[in-house]
Amino acid sequence: MTSAQTDPTFYRSAADAAAAPGEELAYVVAFDRAAQRHDAMTVVDVDPRSAGYGSVVGWTDVPSVGDELHHFGWNACSSALKHEGHDMAGLARRYLLVPGLRSSNIHVLDVGDDPRSPTLVRTVDGKELSARAGYSRPHTMHCGPDGVFMTCIGGPEGDDDGPGGIALLDHSTFDVLRAWETDRGSQHFHYDAWWHLNQNTLISTEWGSPSMIENGIVPELLLSNSYGHRVHFWDLAEGRNVQTVDLGAEHQMPLEVRPSHDPGATWGFIGVVVSTADLSGSIWRWFRDGDTWRMEKVISIPAEPADPGLLPPLLQGFGAVPPLITDIDLSVDDRFLYVSCWGTGELKQYDVTDPAHPREVGSVRLGGIVDRAPHPARPDLPLAGGPQMVEVSRDGRRVYFTNSLYGAWDDQFYPDGVGAWMAKLDADPAGGLTIDESFFPHGDDFRGLRVHQIRLQGGDASSDSYCYR
Template identity: 80%
Template sequence: MSQPVTDPTFYRSAAEAAAAPPERLAYVAAFDRSAERPDAMAVVDVDPDAETYGRVVGWTDMPGTGDELHHFGWNACSSALAHAGHDTNGLARRFLLVPGLRSSNIHVLDTVPDPRAPRVVRTVTAKDLSEAAGYSRPHTMHCGPDGVFLTCIGGPQGNDDGPGGIALLDHTTFEVVRAWETDRGPQELAYDAWWHLNRNVLISSEWGHPSMIEDGVVPELLLGNEYGHAIHVWDLAEGRHLQRLDLGAQHQMALEVRPSHDPEATWGFVGVVISTEDLSGSIWRWFLDGDEWRVEKVITVPAEPADPDLLPPALKPFSAVPPLITDIDLSVDDRFLCVSCWGTGELKQYDVGDPAHPREVGSVRLGGIVGRVPHPAAPDLPLAGGPQMVEVSRDGRRVYFTNSLYGAWDDQFYPDGVGAWMAKADVGPDGGMTLDQRFFPRGDEFRGLRVHQVRLQGGDASSDSYCYR
């Protein structure tokens, strides 16, 4: 009997991933803020030689309403090559696992046989997640050792503000196996998690309990420094807490974690939304120093002065626009870091060849609370929202981004609405970004839904862990 063929999109190294054929499709989560219509998965053509380039070419409605699709990911990726037996058991990058941050349901979409028409083949219910793992409000997932790691913001049904954490799902059956943690130590708030496979270390971050996020930012809690402001170091194999690294209480909302793609490296970045001292945003580097993990601030993005009359009520007293760093993405070659400044409407790019000393090398602006900068493809259309979820292609030459953060937060910072748009920037060999004037799906293309995370066909900069150099 012949052995199953290893999925060709499981790349042994970051260099192999970058050299593979480029993506031709992008999957984009879209949600209905009113919760009256089903959320959907939009499929966008990203092949520059296609007649339908930059247009929505596929659409899959979710069953039911009120999910608020947010982050999602593949059932399997390149990390499978380091897991015993996984490279010969037929495991493939085939299914998208798509959670609803509000509903706590997880929809499983099959991208075979037609990747432009993914089909919902199963829904893992909120009850399944709560009973098997003791969690709710699923947020971010990464395919990894032992299964799919699903970070969850909330506790079990009936105790939503209980400690958040990580649920483990089976790669192939999608059953919720258990809670991943065996000893959570002081960790209570949750957001994102990723790892250094070769070091047997997982890094997690903090946002807030569901009651702290679902109706927007709670000003009293923010000014009281009650949101997450630490990252946690764990034993990956045992699910055991090792260290808590506090960034300082004023550094509120430590969100995306982006470890180096080099399997031998021991550093990564985490983005912080806002400082309650001066409204700045920041990027922090964690690193291994001897036997101890440490963290240091390496980038500060200041707030921008603004006319209070142009600001939403929450910001009027400050006469300034905070950058609101809501996403970051590290290129597969570990050279460039993209930073989304959703408040000011700027996407920044840093050269992080020396990760302790990032150097800004590129910037594009679209939207923004005050600027409302239009896209060159529609110069008469002021844009709301700003660069938010950002995804970098495996070869690092293309950056895709969308404009919605989270329904209640959209409404708080952009009370006139954010609409829906997606853009793409081309990256030069030494950095620098230029907006692609041909690529600007927006508005009716997304059928009145808002758009959030992007996943690229064959993998992207925030989906895979590589096992070999």
């Protein structure tokens, strides 16, 4: 049960989250690809009533260089309400845990006292992560009822390509507690993980070992279908792998895990970057069938023919631009699925009221390998990169995204540079997207750094798990 001490941004239900006051700030990580300057957490004003709307209003450097800040998240969220009697005294959505994908350091930033001025309060050294959990290259996190689940790409120091997995951190002290898994079965590669809390089920996906990703995509490995192509289902309480589903070797790199926000649901979506059969990207739905978890492809997005002379060397032999589905996000009301096609520069919106039969209802284009579509605010400025990390407001009316994927992969697909930019879309409740022409932080606004993941003040569509209907 909630109490007077409970953080008001711990929402009992998805409906409560959507009805709460909207975000006024967005936290956006920025990194230096050259690893010569400090990476940073930036704070962007997203309040249209503010004179600073669409500008960077806060900046906090991390102390080291070469981290490549990537994905990050909250120390605690609505999932803390899962267990009646759970000790929440003093627990709040106050700290951002910000891993360095290359350094394995985890920086803890306090945004409680002044949300516009994050303060570094601790750095968990990569050696501590390795020693206590046996992992490196922390990638994605979700705040659970018993702590922070930190997914990691790599094994321990000295065996970086060893099995990746999930490290469990205390959400108050930030100490690394242990590896979460007790029986991983055949799982080796790791990427993302999220769960159905009320179904005692965690779902995880696969990317590749550090040596397969850190210097860019390895064409020989991709064409030999050597990257991840499986989805794993786990007993959440026990950390035990109970089922693995192979999507087929040609479906390379199932990445983001987006479960329904309905705590009684047993379905969700996963995006697959590329098919080596035809360069298409795809969206798969998982669902429970009796005692078995099943996967089915529900969306296929084809590659687009292109002049080889306009393509980077990696793609010239194909004469086509793959969509490259690198992120997806599901609105809190479970109605709309957003799909980032980083290669073609398109963000697609699907009505998933019937999750087995999505319908495309909206689309915008910015950037893209060939199109370089400009933002309406700067029609004179061709954009590199494309919609990548996407985040949706809790009420579903606003969609934000940034343009960088991962340093070495940026360089392969956009060899002339990706720059840095962030965009906001207004989402029609009936379907459809419109670019907000007054919101376009870019270039020098981010001091020459590249920008990646976004988190919204008070939570967003990919932050929280809800425990009640």
